[in-house]
Amino acid sequence: MGSPPTYTEAQLEAYLKRIEYPNTNDTVLKELREKVKTDGLATLSDLMRRHLCAIPWGNSGLHYSQHHTISLHPETLFEKIVERRLDGYCMENSGVFFIVLRSLGFHVYATGGRVSRAAATGVDDGRYMSYGHMILIVVVDGEKYMVDVGFGNNCATAPLPLREGATATHIGASEMRLIKDSLVEFIDKEQKVWIYQTRYNPTSVWVPNICFSDVEFLPQDFAMINFSVSQKRTSWFGQIFVCMRMIMDPGEEQIIGQYVMSGKEVKKRVHGQTEILQVLHNEEGRVKALAKYFGMSLRQSEIQGIQGLTSELR
Template sequence: MHAYSDEQVSRYLQYIVYQGDARQQASQDPIGCLTTLQRLHMARVPFESLSLHYSRHRLLSLDPQDLFAKIVGTGRGGYCMEVNAFFAAVLRGLGFTLYSAGGRVKIPTVGYTGWDHMVNLVTIQNQRYLVDVGFGSNGPPHPIPLQNGHEYTGISPARGRLQHRHLSDSHSDPHQRVWLLSTQDSPSAPWTERYHFVETEFLPGDFELMNLRTMTTPQSFFVQSVMCLRTILDDRTENVVGVLILHRDYVKRRVGAESEIVEQLESEAQRVGALEKYYDIVLSPEEQRGIWGLASELRPKAPHA
């Protein structure tokens, strides 16, 4: 499995504004270091689908060097397989022990998809942790121990829960077990199943096939939707307090239980400007032309007759 070089790791740490000696901290306080890395990463590296729309070829590479150039070199992010593969190579470069596994996402009214999600499983002192920097606003914002029934605080007031269980609506074999991640919007809200994953290590070839399907099938959420998301930290960058979401024709900020549309987008020029304004993402003229003619292109509404 690939690990980034010391020079690449140093560039990345500078990019996310990591304070202190990460290598020393990873050795002395690995869970603290991992938690800080995930928090800073998700606030700096967006979860986004832009290259499936603002591109001539609309193909996504999982090659580690391509990912480094895209994320650290050009200030972009990616969807789950991109950002989690990238983060895995960073963690290996810092000496963490981990592997990547596959997951299935639950779509409302549809059920579980096929294998189309990647997670990282990091082992610290004989305890495995779920580390996922690529599931958007409903993903865990910090490492989650693989302990059946473990509940955690997400982006307040949301909560999360991890269970090791049989899926009565999916499994035909009653002995099957998967790790199931669920969330609730508030302590009084119902639990919603988000995705499940297994502890089997997936190999690069597995993710290549998963990536091919996810980036090309017309039914893919990422193919259909222009989206970009990053987390919001408090003033001391110590806690995740919200999310900033660009989805199709709006930018929404959610901090705690409060949510507001901060900008309604009515044209491609306005959406391109919003990406630079809120995410520091600058699209080249060639990239901007890549969306012309696609269903996802944001066209000004025609005036009423």
């Protein structure tokens, strides 16, 4: 299979410009690699935060295209997300981030995750879907961290140590944490997995979002998962178009909200307050809104690709 993929110096510089990393001068990569060695966690947190706020999470490739497929090839991902400045769903966003982190010198690998029925359907019965998500495990100073830049609205907004019960700020008053527990469907209850949970405020209940182990998955594993998520007839990804991007505070120190396009609305959520920015009546309006709020400029052939699909706005 050859060596794990990495990006070139020119590609890394282009990525840093894409996420609006400050001071992208001739020495930025040298300085950044030094930060990886001397202050890895802060550097990882900064890159993750900027990625989430610059690169939208979405599934446009399954709707606004002529092929309605998703490729996880490193160069295809780079062209789509960095050069074309489009969105990507979990394995696209995390796939690019995975290669960038490795190229910068981080010790990182990927594992698979199951999305909970609570997150997928709103019904928390303790059950989970089949493997359909990518989680990154980054090792910093000997400690493992969960890193995720591809889970939409409830995506983790900072690296979470694989440590039970450590609560962290999510967005505004909402919180996130990891616990380790068995699943209701496991026969062997001694087997436990990590469960990523969020809650809206300190008095609300914790909602399970994803479960995962820290066992490394290989590219061929994600090829199978990607095919299922993008092509299975019952997968909602091929039926509904969504797009989301996080919002950073003016000081660029924390994530304070998100832009969400779903159905016929574009919403802005900041500090728990939701504002409807635009009601979408047709495809022309949605395409313009994608450019305005998410920086996505679609080609005419891509725009025409949604014609006749259930996700087309008529």
